[in-house]
Amino acid sequence: MADLWDAPVEATSARDAAHSLALHMLQRERLAAARESLPPDARSALDALVAARGRMPAAAFERRFGSIRPMGPGRLERERPWRSPANAAEHLWYRGFIFRAFDRLSGAPTEVVFVPGDMLALLGAESRASHEEFAAAQAQSSPSDLRQSKCLDDVVTLLCFIRNHAVRAKAGDVDVWDAASRRAVAPMLRDAGGAIENDANGRFAFLTHLIARLGWTRLEQHRLRLVPQPVARWLQSPPDVQRDALFDAWLNDPEWNDLAHVDGLALEMTHAWSNDPVRARKAIVGLWEKWRLEVGDSTRALPTSHSPLPNQPLISDFIAYVHRHYPDFARPDGRYDTWHVRDVRTGEFLHGFENWERVEGALIRYIVEKPLRWLSDLDDEDTAPPATPFRVTDDGRIVVARHLRYERFQVARVADWVETRADAYAYQLSPRSLDRAREQGIRAGRVIEFLEDTGGQALPDGLKRALLRWEERGAEARLEAMMILRTQDGATMDALLRLPQMRRLMVERFAPNCIAIRRQDADAARAAIIESGLLVDVA
16 A cells, blocks of 8 residues: 555554554545546545445445455465456555445444545545536435435434524423424424424424433533534434434333324323333334335335335235234233223223224334334435535525535534525524634634635635624624614604604614614504504505
8 A cells, every 4th residue: 555655654563554654645635646546447436435425335335346355465465466456446445445344234234345534534525626526426326325314404403503502491301492492493494393383292302302312412500502522423423324323212212102102192090000112112113124024025125224114005004914913012911901091082091902903003103104204204306415515605605515414513603594405504604603603612713714624615705804804803784674664754753753652662763754663663663653643654
């Protein structure tokens, strides 16, 4: 590798040599040149790995780009395969662009080919710098790679909101948000199900519980705070690792009792009985996969593998399958007279095996249609990232692609959310957002450096000057939405302003017959004017 990289390595141990070589390889310009020097097929393989967030199952990678021939020291010395690699995979292997390891994909240890994280960060920046390279990398990835996860998007949005706003919660209920916070965050989410109405069985309650379950929040004087280290690790992980973390948190969570969240059921006298939510949940997930294999229909794949969920008839088929073959999955003792579950609509207690479909069947339907669907919720259509994944406009608006989750979290620390788009999120730099950043110890110079490094180009000159001037002088201009009250002459305005309520509502008088009032005060102003004996025409 040192010869191929033309690296002057002088070291007394293998570890020191590796460290020296790594420093040599991780120079941005040198790495870019090495990438450009690769043969086209090897460069395409590397771009595909970068587009796949740096790793692929080894079998899939080798099927597309060739396998790396196993060689011991003697054969290596004789054949020197780095001089004439057999395929694209060997080109990357002997140049240190890729390595092998075992990782957990879809729950099982799987051999993967990966690009080291520090190198991936630099290669990712290079790929974002050129639209043509970015498009080429996307062409190498499978169509499913373009589909984005609504669940991951919304978890990041919730983390951003907690970081920047005063989310209130009751002691002991870190996953129950105050009404004002729920209303404020709802427009930012891709699916705000249950947020406004505070539905304990809805998607919003499920996601906020997962965040708390993962230990990402703590309560300080009734305000939620993020725990930085685990949040940062998750944000910087590949998408499949992020999904796995959420899925595993739910799968092994004894506190989220799925049965208690089934619409139409109420658990009564819970001090006298209990069910095991983890056992039932794992049983359903395992039986789902077993059923898929038995029926041999790929459309029934486990939702965590990111394939389509079944439609209603297929869910009914699965419930019938469990009822026929594994009815006692939630009650290993086989007794159906110990749970006190009531039908909310009729008030009836659902005892006995004859009510299996109303209890166990409803539980299965809930788990498949809600948690499993929420955790694997992909866009209905393939959504390609924007041509420029990270862009800063002249007026200080920042547009960041959905898949750049860590970058979006950092943007949200220094800019205000504006819009959630199909392929990206938009934020706006403002004195208020920069004040918030300064409270976190982030100065304007660091903001400029982050935006330029992430976007791969210099900021517009005017915006850079504005940021540096704000650092010195603070906010020097303010743009506000006002309503104008105009009378036919100054005497009429003088008369109106003698009314105490009108004097309280006026923000500024900028002409003899014109004043500015706040939008929210328009109804009060109109009522006061009519009470004084004048009619008001509202444009």
